[in-house]
Amino acid sequence: MSYLEYRVQSVPTGWRKILHLNWPLVVLLMGVAAFGFLMLYSVAGGSFRPWAEPQIKRFVLGLFVMFSIAMVPIWFWRNVSAVAYLGSLALLVAVELFGSVGMGAQRWIDLGFLRLQPSELTKITMVMMLAAYYDWLPAERISRPLWVLVPLVIILLPTYLVLRQPDLGTAILLMTAGGGVMFLAGVHWGYFAAVIAAVVGLVAAVFESRGTSWQLLKDYQYRRIDTFLDPSSDPLGAGYHITQSKIALGSGGWAGRGFMQGTQTRLNFLPEKHTDFIFTTLAEEFGFVGGASLLALYTLIIIACIVTALGTRDRFSSLNTLGIAITFFLFFGVNMSMVMGLAPVVGVPLPLVSYGGSAMLVLMAAFGLVQSAHVHRPRQK
Amino acid sequence: MKRNPKELDALYRRTGRRALLVGGLQLAFAGGLALRMRYLQVEEADKYRLLAEENRINIRLLPPARGRIFDRNGTILAENTPSYRVVIVREDAGDVAQVVADLGRLIELDPQELEDALEELERSAPFLPVTLADRVSWKDISRVAVNAPALPGITPQVGLTRHYPRGASFAHVVGYVGPVSDYDLSRIEDPDPLLRIPRFQIGKTGVEAKRESLLRGKAGARRVEVNAAGRIMRELDRREGEPGADLQLTVDADLQEYVHARLQGQSAAAVVIDCENGDLRAIASTPSFDPNLFVRGISVADYRALLEDPYRPLAAKAVQDTYPPGSTFKMVTALAALENAATTPEDTVYCPGFLEVANRRFHCWKRGGHGHTDLLKSLEQSCDVYYYDVALRVGIDRIAEMARKLGLGERFDLPMSAVSGGLAPTREWKAERYGKDWLIGDTANSAIGQGYVLASPLQLAVMTARIATGRSVTPRLIRSINGVEQPTGTGVSLGLNENNLRQVRRGMFAVSNNRRGTAFRSRIAEKELRMAGKTGTSQVRNITAAERAAGVTRNEDLPWERRDHALFVCFAPFDAPKYAVAVVVEHGGGGSRAAAPPARDIVLYALYDGMPPLEAYPEAERSRVKAQQERIRREQRRRATVRGDRA
Incomplete structure (x- = not known):
């Protein structure tokens, strides 16, 4: 769709755009971030340093970024999608070549004022790229094999680069979100059924072959899979995180042990308590009530996004918004499953709550795109 | 590219449907997460709460103060400094x-x-x-x-x-403590968690080891909150332990130290027992060692020196070593014969210097013989032939029975390391031990405390106390535990004929008071305190016939380790026995010369409760005794100064 196809007159202009923002979404984001500040203050032992204060500053910066992006018409963002995608691919390659090693993986480029994690950026630019692609692609070609191959390449290129870092969590996120966008764009469900069947078949084959003459993997690889799937088999190694995290969660009870009263956190039994495992602190100190509240906020954000997406007839806007919603959902879904012992430990932060600069800014930018789509949605007379 | 609006509409609707499907899945997943959260936090909450407490709270043991050990007068023997x-x-x-x-x-x-x-x-x-x-x-x-x-x-x-x-004087009695070893842990069935505390010390020998359970006390504990690295964050509560019990021994530290000083330079042992209640007033073995060295962790060189010393400083000779009692056993033979009417005090035996038994000549120590000898003379001059003769009449079984009655061959339950039972041999014992028949010659040998008979200095002291009182006096080492008096070893009547006992005691009195007595030189001059005793000399070697013909080598000409052991037992005062003393000087030569003088000095020191006045000694002895007392006083002063510095 070209610029001219928008009914320009009905779209608000100038400062009036602010009135047309999706304000409930803004409030929900602030609510989630507030949970984050509270927990970062608590895990630092009742201090704004070293985590809560920078996090607040970054969130304010993030709000500014979100509003700025929202002010710019969505078609501009659609038009730069390809550039943004290629740019983030270039950054991923750069990180591969010059990146710093942190937590055993190459993840960021130090820009001086910010440690940029291109993998975070890629999560959004890939969704943009896919949305723009399906916006451009005529409907009759959507399910044709050749035209299905193109988005697969768009997804697998960054996935491969991220896997090399290695960052399994982000790779899974990219593939699932990308697949989700493809599904939403209307690719024939048969493809998805085939892929799912193939994956299930392969996994089954790998496990079936164990101990037989046609074993597909080496024994030590199986053992690694075992500990990955069942961390309790290695209670002091991989299982330590999960065990301690479940203890923290469970000991929170219905109403929690009270703000800054969590013993598991305060006594350092929980590793990564300010990043990936911050939810356990929340659950320990505010109990089921606190944890469920945060989950409810997250769910409302997803609903707000879906409402925005369904409220626009612009294809890029709705696919992009839904893609962002899926990415956001995958963030907290995987993180929470992990700390509750439902999923293996992969490094995925709790969105807007975990301490971390790149993730926060990128997410706020993504919500800027959602807001832009909302503000600049085609109005019907 | 122009789009067909109908097509677009269809696409829009499809995306809408699929968005609702995906949204529904997401909501369902979120609902699943909420259920899981509820399960962990509401249903399993108690379990995880407990686990969190276990994570957080650690119990640290507080070692109790070890019980102290005192002597009978309250002098401290083992303390915690x-x-x-x-x-x-x-x-x-x-x-x-x-x-x-x-x-x-x-x-x-x-x-x-x-x-x-x-x-x-x-x-x-x-x-x-x-x-x-x-x-x-x-x-x-x-x-x-x-x-x-x-x-x-x-x-x-x-x-x-x-x-x-008190260092070396009590090293064998009190023992010492040391760090818990793996061997200690393996020996104890249900080890006290205290033993796992690094540097915790337990008794290794002596009273410290044998009364470990009393002295150790009960551990206290404090509950502390720790973080994941084990660092203590704060103390939650604290329960003090129970200190170990204080023990009071029957030993008199002053007397014990005197005995050590008196026997200094010799490989010897002495036991002083209270005839009235069996209290061990002194139980000394020389040379000794400084137990404090072991507490600190003794150096290899020091330890090797102790091990290789031929005088064996580590051995508690007074209780753990046994010696042939020699002539000190003659009271046993005499009493056995009298009690069984095998002889009377007036019966005499002619001693030509030897007795032919089963074609073998058993010699008397006096080559010329003692002539006609009755009981009193046999004890006074220690005639061997008299006892060969009497023993053959009464038989080994009766002698062994009497020996056991008097405490020989009985292992007294003292809280010291390796207390020996000694040996009062019988026919059955020899058959079992050697698979051989008891020979008549064995009886003759046993009669004079040679051959198979073995007794520790402790047993000899008990035997003497029993002869002096006629009661089954039993040794006691622990006087009180935490101030609670322990049962005494006064004993009951042995059921021996009082007249027989009196005759034997008279013989012992003659030993140290008659001019011809073997220990006349070691008599006590003070009339009220005069003692009765018996010398003993036990052979370490066999004297062959050839050697005897050529003239027996004098002890002084032999290397130290082949010389005879010198023994002396005594009790005093004769009229109202208070203390019985046994002294063994290893390879000291004759009992009358090497063992009787220190025994006399020791019993006098005990009776006077301090350094005895020179008037208590026979005049001829006084100058020598005076020099010796001076030496011991200097030694006592030196030790007191050393202690004073430490306090």
Whole structure:
């Protein structure tokens, strides 16, 4: 769709755009971030340093970024999608070549004022790229094999680069979100059924072959899979995180042990308590009530996004918004499953709550795109 | 590219449907997460709450103060003294090498200890204190304390260590403590968790080991909150332990020390027993060693020196070594014969210097013989032939029975290490032990305390006390536990004929009071305190016929380890026996010369409860005794000064 196809007159202009923002979404984001500040203050032992204060500053910066992006018409963002995608691919390659090693993986480029994690950026630019692609692609070609191959390449290129870092969590996120966008764009469900069947078949084959003459993997690889799937088999190694995290969660009870009263956190039994495992602190100190509240906020954000997406007839806007919603959902879904012992430990932060600069800014930018789509949605007379 | 609006509409609707599907899945997943959260936090909450508490709370044991040990008069024998050590905490020290170097300029550090400490420092958590120097003197510790600001991470600490102020005099009785070894742990079935505390010390020998359970006390505990690294964050509560029980021994420290001084330079043992209640007033073995060396951890060189010393300083000879009692056994043979009417006090035996038994000549120590000998003379002059003759008449079984009645061959239950039972041989014993028949010659040998008969100095003292009182006096070493008096060993009547006993005692009196008695020189001049005794000389070697023909080699001409053991038993005062004493001097030669004088001195010291006046001694002895008393006084003063410094 070209610029001219928008009914320009009905779209608000100038400062009036602010009135047309999706304000409930803004409030929900602030609510989630507030949970984050509270927990970062608590895990630092009742201090704004070293985590809560920078996090607040970054969130304010993030709000500014979100509003700025929202002010710019969505078609501009659609038009730069390809550039943004290629740019983030270039950054991923750069990180591969010059990146710093942190937590055993190459993840960021130090820009001086910010440690940029291109993998975070890629999560959004890939969704943009896919949305723009399906916006451009005529409907009759959507399910044709050749035209299905193109988005697969768009997804697998960054996935491969991220896997090399290695960052399994982000790779899974990219593939699932990308697949989700493809599904939403209307690719024939048969493809998805085939892929799912193939994956299930392969996994089954790998496990079936164990101990037989046609074993597909080496024994030590199986053992690694075992500990990955069942961390309790290695209670002091991989299982330590999960065990301690479940203890923290469970000991929170219905109403929690009270703000800054969590013993598991305060006594350092929980590793990564300010990043990936911050939810356990929340659950320990505010109990089921606190944890469920945060989950409810997250769910409302997803609903707000879906409402925005369904409220626009612009294809890029709705696919992009839904893609962002899926990415956001995958963030907290995987993180929470992990700390509750439902999923293996992969490094995925709790969105807007975990301490971390790149993730926060990128997410706020993504919500800027959602807001832009909302503000600049085609109005019907 | 122009789009067909109908097509677009279809696409829009499809996306809408699929968005609702995906949204529904997401909501369902969120609902699943909420259910899981509810399961963990509401249904399983108690379980995880408990696990969190276990994570957080640690129980640290507080070692109790070990019970003290006193002598009968309240003199302290084993105490817990504060000991100072210098510890370092790595995280506070910063530059460890620099701080240690500074400390090294201030006080002397043992290089070995320092090396171990630095190694431990590498391994342990940065907040755990590591001992740099142990048993630091008060002067050094004050020096460290004053310079504390210049020594970051260094703190002086105070702990308790066992100290034995009487040192060597009580090494064999009280024993010593040492760190728990793997061997100790393997021996104990249900080890007290206290034993796992690093540097915890338990009794290794003597009373310390045998009454370990009383002395150790009960551990206290404190519950502390720890973080994941094990660092203590705060103390939650504290329950003090129960200190170990204080023990009071029957031993008189002053007398014990005198005995040690009197026997100094000899490999000897002496036991003083209270005839009235069996209290062991002194139980000494010389030479001895300083038990404090073992508490500190004895050096290999020192330990080897103790092990290789031919006088065996580590052995508690008074209770654990047994000797052929020699002529001190003759009272047993005499009583057995009298009680069984095999002889009367008036019956005489003719002693030509030997007795032919089963074609073998059994010699009397006096080659010319004693002529006609009755009971009194046989004891007074220790005639061997008299006892060969009497023993053959009464038989070994009766003799063994009498020996056991008098405490020989009985293992007394004293809280000391390796208390021996000795041996009062019988026919059955020999058949079992050697598979051989008892020979008539064995009876003759046993009659004079040679051959198979073995007794410890303790048993000889008990035997003497029983002869002196006619009661089954039993030795007692622990007088009271935490002030609670323990049962005495007064005993009951042995059921022996009082007249027979009196005859034997008269014989013993003659030994040290008749001019011809074997211990006449060692008599007590003070009339009220006169003693009755019996000398003994037990052969370590066999004297062959050829040797006897050529003239028996004099003891003095033999190497030390082949000389005879000298023994002496006595009780005093004769009219109202108070103390019985047994002295054994290993390879000391004749009993009358080597064992009787110290026994006499010891019994006098016990009776006077201090250094006896010279008037108690026969005139001829006084100048020699005076010189000796001077020497011992000097030694006592020296020891007191050493103790005074320590206190």
